[in-house]
Amino acid sequence: MIFFDAVSKVYPDGTVAVDNLSLNAPNGKLTVLVGPSGCGKTTSMRMINRLIAPSSGTISLDGVDTQSMNAVQLRRKIGYVIQNAGLFPHRTIVDNVAALPRLLGGSRKQTRMHAMELLEHVGLDSSFASRYPWQLSGGQQQRVGVARALATDPPYLLMDEPFSAVDPIVRAQLQDEFLRLQADISKTIVLVTHDVDEALKLGDQVAVLRTGGTLAQVASPADLLAHPTDAFVADFVGSARGYRALGFVNTDDSIPVTPEQTVTLGQHTSTIGRTPSRWILAVNAVNQPVGWVDVELIAGDIISASDLNLSGTVTSAAGSVRDLLNSALASPSSRAVMIDSAGALRGTVTLHDIVSAIGQAKEARPNS
Numbered sequence: 001m002i003f004f005d006a007v008s009k010v011y012p013d014g015t016v017a018v019d020n021l022s023l024n025a026p027n028g029k030l031t032v033l034v035g036p037s038g039c040g041k042t043t044s045m046r047m048i049n050r051l052i053a054p055s056s057g058t059i060s061l062d063g064v065d066t067q068s069m070n071a072v073q074l075r076r077k078i079g080y081v082i083q084n085a086g087l088f089p090h091r092t093i094v095d096n097v098a099a100l101p102r103l104l105g106g107s108r109k110q111t112r113m114h115a116m117e118l119l120e121h122v123g124l125d126s127s128f129a130s131r132y133p134w135q136l137s138g139g140q141q142q143r144v145g146v147a148r149a150l151a152t153d154p155p156y157l158l159m160d161e162p163f164s165a166v167d168p169i170v171r172a173q174l175q176d177e178f179l180r181l182q183a184d185i186s187k188t189i190v191l192v193t194h195d196v197d198e199a200l201k202l203g204d205q206v207a208v209l210r211t212g213g214t215l216a217q218v219a220s221p222a223d224l225l226a227h228p229t230d231a232f233v234a235d236f237v238g239s240a241r242g243y244r245a246l247g248f249v250n251t252d253d254s255i256p257v258t259p260e261q262t263v264t265l266g267q268h269t270s271t272i273g274r275t276p277s278r279w280i281l282a283v284n285a286v287n288q289p290v291g292w293v294d295v296e297l298i299a300g301d302i303i304s305a306s307d308l309n310l311s312g313t314v315t316s317a318a319g320s321v322r323d324l325l326n327s328a329l330a331s332p333s334s335r336a337v338m339i340d341s342a343g344a345l346r347g348t349v350t351l352h353d354i355v356s357a358i359g360q361a362k363e364a365r366p367n368s
């Protein structure tokens with residue numbers, strides 16, 4: 001547990017970066033600090049590993065005041081990931097990851113072997129090991145940064161805008177991978193971001209800071225969306241919060257899934273028969289959805305790839321109501337396509353049924 005007890009930081013020029021911050025980051029959980037640029041996120045984080053000294057207040061790790069600890073020993077317990085990874089440019093990837101364990105006295109062979117395992121853990125195969133940082137994409141460098149922070153297996157991890165410098169698609173991938181990794185390793189993490197979507201996606205709890213370094217609210221993502229404490233938080237989590245909140249509601253049995261008539265690529269149009277609507281779902285040989293076909297516009301006698309409308313998305317049976325709604329909205333048929341864990345078709349749900357299920361759930365829980 002990382003505990004901030006009434007911590008403030010006033011820089012020598014009089015700037016109040018952090019003002020009387022009290023906050024608890026529980027063990028094994030990911031706590032996000034989010035807020036506008038300049039609200040004191042980085043300052044708060046760097047006070048944890050004592051790269052910056054607080055002006056007042058105390059920070060403790062599992063009950064021990066960090067000021068009473070040796071700074072070097074303190075930092076060994078805390079992995080640190082920064083934006084743009086901050087890799088040593090003249091060292092290979094494997095040596096970047098192995099650098100700290102080697103400095104701590106590990107053998108060359110053993111630290112390298114462990115570094116190779118860590119690289120694999122963050123999704124980089126062994127071919128990356130002997131490259132230099134400049135030979136990697138931003139997203140790959142960021143993965144190396146995470147591997148390096150984990151190299152000494154520290155119980156705590158600090159991450160300052162770790163995914164902000166990469167493009168949105170790569171960022172989403174890195175976030176998903178990181179959540180899978182964290183499910184495995186359960187580190188005590190404080191992550192800083194200015195991106196509210198990232199905060200809501202990654203955080204077990206989210207602390208919203210406002211300019212001047214005061215804590216506006218700390219809550220779970222779902223609570224933050226449902227019960228913003230004031231206009232600043234409501235505004236910060238955004239006008240789309242009603243829709244975002246659906247991301248934290250799981251699809252359940254109250255939503256009726258209907259079997260869907262399907263066609264396959266290569267099927268002769270004469271064998272389709274009557275369809276309940278002009279849109280019919282195409283699947284591959286193992287019953288995985290591949291796209292929607294407009295039966296009134298099939299070009300030849302055989303259904304081919306060029307007949308597919310690819311605008312639809314699929315949602316997993318274990319997914320959120322937001323994914324389900326998104327699938328229905330994206331689909332030309334207005335039906336959400338639900339798949340099982342193997343990617344095979346379970347059935348479809350109409351937009352109408354999704355919206356009425358959302359309405360019923362809201363009526364049952366008027367305050368959420």
Ligand code: ADP
Nearest residue numbers: 011013015017036037038039040041042043044
């Ligand atoms: P964030 O990470 O949320 O963008 P920072 O913690 O970097 O914010 O900065 C908080 C405030 O402190 C800002 O107003 C910033 O300009 C100021 N600040 C940061 N570092 C220093 C410094 N070394 N000296 C003076 N002011 C600083």
Ligand code: MG
Nearest residue numbers: 041042043160
């Ligand atoms: Mg910052």
